[in-house]
């Protein structure tokens with residue numbers, strides 16, 4: 001991972017063959033996930049924090065969800081929205097693909 005001018009390079013797209021893909025960003029666990037696809041658009045990707053908003057557990061992929069093993073809050077693996085605790089969500093940020101790399105553009 002490298003950073004310059006508010007653009008953080010997460011890694012080469014070709015290094016990730018399956019999603020959710022575990023990555024560390026700023027030493028914290030995250031997943032690169034495929035965002036919900038809109039017909040006719042290219043696949044978009046999202047960086048989702050693996051840290052559960054309930055009490056800091058580390059969520060893990062299970063079927064189409066990211067599941068926290070501590071108290072079983074579950075999150076949609078494409079949007080980060082909880083599927084069993086209304087209104088809760090994992091921190092998410094859109095990723096861009098530039099020159100074959102996933103990049104996070106910080107405001």
Ligand code: FES
Pocket residue numbers: 052053054055056057068069070071072073
């Ligand atoms: S810390 Fe994740 S459900 Fe409680």
